[in-house]
Amino acid sequence: MANFEEQLTALESVVEKLERGDLSLDDSVHLFEEGLKLSNACKKELEAAEGRIQVLVEQGRNAMRVVDLDEEKDAKAV
Incomplete structure (x- = not known):
């Protein structure tokens, strides 16, 4: 799967194409759907x-460590 930067670049390209207004209705709808998928992925x-950053902040300045969000959820469930 594409990373965030690639998805954002693709979304910007979709927006530019839609803003030109020279597409057929079907093409515009298809691009709009693609744009929504990219937007949701971003x-x-x-x-x-943001969740990872919040975990880091909650850990405090002296005990900072990166915790995978799935690992964090598992720890809270126990």
Whole structure:
């Protein structure tokens, strides 16, 4: 799967094509659907990064460590 930067670049390209307004309705709808998928994928990546940052902040300055979010959820469930 593409990384965040690649997805964001693809989303920007979709937006540029849609803003030109020279596409057929079918092509515009197809690109809009593609843009929504890319937007949702970017949002998911950003939310995951935000979660990791929140975990780091909660760990405190003296005991900072990176914790995988799945690992963190498993620890809270126990």
